[in-house]
Amino acid sequence: MQSTLARTTTRITVAAAAAALVLPAILPSPASAATQAPPGIFGTSDPTYDGVFRQSIALVGLRAAQTPIPPSAVGWLVGQQCASGAFEAFRADPSAPCSSPDPAAFTGPDSNSTALAAMALDATGQAAAAARARAALAEAQNADGGWGYTLGSPSDVNSTGLALAAVKGGAATPVTRRAVGRATGYLGKAAIPCSAKPSQRFGLPYQPGQAVNALATAQGLIGLAGTLPFDPIAATGVAGATCRDPLVERVASHLDRLMRSTKGRLASPLDAKQVDWNATATAVVELTTAGAAPTAIAAGIASLGANTAAYVGTGSDVSPAAAGTLIQAAVGANTNPRAFGPARTNVVALLLRTLQK
Numbered sequence: 001m002q003s004t005l006a007r008t009t010t011r012i013t014v015a016a017a018a019a020a021l022v023l024p025a026i027l028p029s030p031a032s033a034a035t036q037a038p039p040g041i042f043g044t045s046d047p048t049y050d051g052v053f054r055q056s057i058a059l060v061g062l063r064a065a066q067t068p069i070p071p072s073a074v075g076w077l078v079g080q081q082c083a084s085g086a087f088e089a090f091r092a093d094p095s096a097p098c099s100s101p102d103p104a105a106f107t108g109p110d111s112n113s114t115a116l117a118a119m120a121l122d123a124t125g126q127a128a129a130a131a132r133a134r135a136a137l138a139e140a141q142n143a144d145g146g147w148g149y150t151l152g153s154p155s156d157v158n159s160t161g162l163a164l165a166a167v168k169g170g171a172a173t174p175v176t177r178r179a180v181g182r183a184t185g186y187l188g189k190a191a192i193p194c195s196a197k198p199s200q201r202f203g204l205p206y207q208p209g210q211a212v213n214a215l216a217t218a219q220g221l222i223g224l225a226g227t228l229p230f231d232p233i234a235a236t237g238v239a240g241a242t243c244r245d246p247l248v249e250r251v252a253s254h255l256d257r258l259m260r261s262t263k264g265r266l267a268s269p270l271d272a273k274q275v276d277w278n279a280t281a282t283a284v285v286e287l288t289t290a291g292a293a294p295t296a297i298a299a300g301i302a303s304l305g306a307n308t309a310a311y312v313g314t315g316s317d318v319s320p321a322a323a324g325t326l327i328q329a330a331v332g333a334n335t336n337p338r339a340f341g342p343a344r345t346n347v348v349a350l351l352l353r354t355l356q357k
Contacts, residue, residue, distance in 0.1 A: 035092060040076030042320035042354045051090030052080050054321040056116035058351055061324030063123040064229040064331045065338075065348050070355055074124045077117060085132030086140070086151060087113040103153035111137065111147040111159045115166035119228045122169050134170045137163050138179045145182030157190050157204045157216040164223025184247065187220050191251060194243040202241065202254035206269075214266040215279040217255050218286050224248040225290040230332055252290035255283050264299030277311035278322065280304060281329045288332030301333045305341025312350060323351035 035046045042058040055077050062069055080091050082098035086109035091098065101108035118133035141147060146155025147163040164183040167176050190208040192200045203212030204220040222228065225248055241253035258266065259280075266283060268276040284300040287293040304311060304326060312322045327347050330337035338346045 035090070037356045038076065039356050040070075040072040041356050042073065042351065043318070044316050044354065044356070047090045048092075049089050050321065052077065052087045052113040052117050053089065054319070054324075055080075056113070056120035057324035058320040058354075059120040059324070060116075060123050060228050061327035061351065062348070064328045067348055067352075069124050070352070073355060074126065077120060077124075078126055078129055081117070081129055081132065082109055082136075084109065085114075085134075085136035086110075087117045087133065089113050101151040101153075103148065103150040106150055108150060109136070109140075110150050111140070111163045112149060114151070115159075115162040116228075118166040119169050122227075123229055131170055134167050134176065137167055138175050141179055141182065145184075145186035147183075154207070155186060156207050157187060157213075158206065158219045160186055161204075161216075161220035161223040165227045168223065169227035183223060187224060187251075188247050190220075191247065192254075198257075202250040203258070204251060204254075212254070213269050214255075214258060215269065215276060215282065217251060217258075218279055218282040221248070221251050221255060221286040221290055222282075224251055225286055228285075228328070230285055230289040230328065248290055252287060252293065255287060256293040256296045259283055259287070259293070259296035259300055262299075264296070264301070264303040275303075275307070277304065277307060278325065281311070281322075281325045284329040285325070285332050288329075297333050301329065301335055304329060305335075308341045308343065308345050308347070312345075312347065318350050318354050320351055320354050323347050323354075327351065 035048045037044050037047055041047055041051060041055055043054055047054070055073065059069060059073060059077065079094045080087055082088065084098065086098070088098055088109050099108045101110070114133050114137055118130045118137070121130035121133065137147070140151040142155045144155050146160040148154045148156055149159050160183055164180060164187070167179050167183070170176060187204065190204055192203045192205070192212050194201060200212045204217040205211055206213045206216045241249045243250070264280060265275045266279040268274040280300050281304055284297050284304070287297050308326070312326055313319050326340070327337040330340050330347065338348050340347050
């Protein structure tokens with residue numbers, strides 16, 4: 001359901017790649033001299049564009065693996081919250097006020113950072129801070145029921161899926177129930193209809209009217225199926241959904257079919273010859289959450305296991321966001337994240353070693 005890369009690769013949804021992703025790229029990258037990673041954050045790379053994002057996914061991954069959470073990591077995330085309750089990608093000076101959202105410049109509080117932080121805060125016992133983040137999301141929901149990357153920008157499926165999952169993670173109130181209903185409606189309208197060819201049917205695009213997008217489908221399913229850390233449900237299967245089935249089953253059915261047809265190697269929307277390991281790992285997590293899809297999940301885990309270093313990185317280049325996502329995928333598939341794949345990689349240890357002192 002996305003490093004110290006340049007802005008155009010860290011936020012792939014700039015105009016030139018609007019049909020691709022909303023999130024920062026979950027790829028290993030070398031440390032940058034631009035902004036040093038501060039104490040308490042996971043990862044050595046410049047956190048300017050993905051600090052809160054990667055921190056939140058790392059914390060959710062550690063919670064999924066039932067690993068003790070470093071207090072400094074939680075403290076860093078709490079300190080990044082804006083007075084409004086929202087989160088920016090990174091605040092070099094947490095004592096300074098957050099800037100106003102600027103969709104044109106991709107600056108200011110954004111839905112992805114806020115949603116992931118809300119889920120990570122819930123997972124680490126920071127209920128009050130999480131509630132403030134969810135309230136900020138509900139306040140910034142667009143008229144069409146969705147959310148865009150920067151708060152107030154045009155809605156997209158990826159951001160809406162994450163924000164919906166965050167809102168679902170809290171107590172049900174009239175405000176949150178309304179937000180959930182409107183967001184689910186947005187995703188339902190965006191879903192590829194029954195009249196489309198089978199390869200597209202029930203998938204989700206980056207934005208309504210566009211072609212199906214694997215990562216958008218996976219991230220949209222995060223919100224439709226629940227929240228993070230995931231709560232696996234007992235289901236007989238998601239294959240073969242029909243137009244009469246609930247939206248979550250239809251979307252999961254598309255993802256299940258896609259994962260099986262690609263042998264667990266989802267293609268990048270920017271280059272069909274390249275595998276999008278982030279989309280693949282996210283698909284495994286969400287198929288586990290949405291219902292039983294054993295063949296698709298097994299294919300994804302096998303591919304991820306054989307390509308762990310390519311996805312997560314090695315040494316000082318380990319990506320905390322990739323590691324956190326892979327841990328969730330492994331746990332969801334009942335696979336040991338501390339001895340993952342043929343190389344028996346301890347992904348939990350890799351992630352913890354990236355914590356800055």
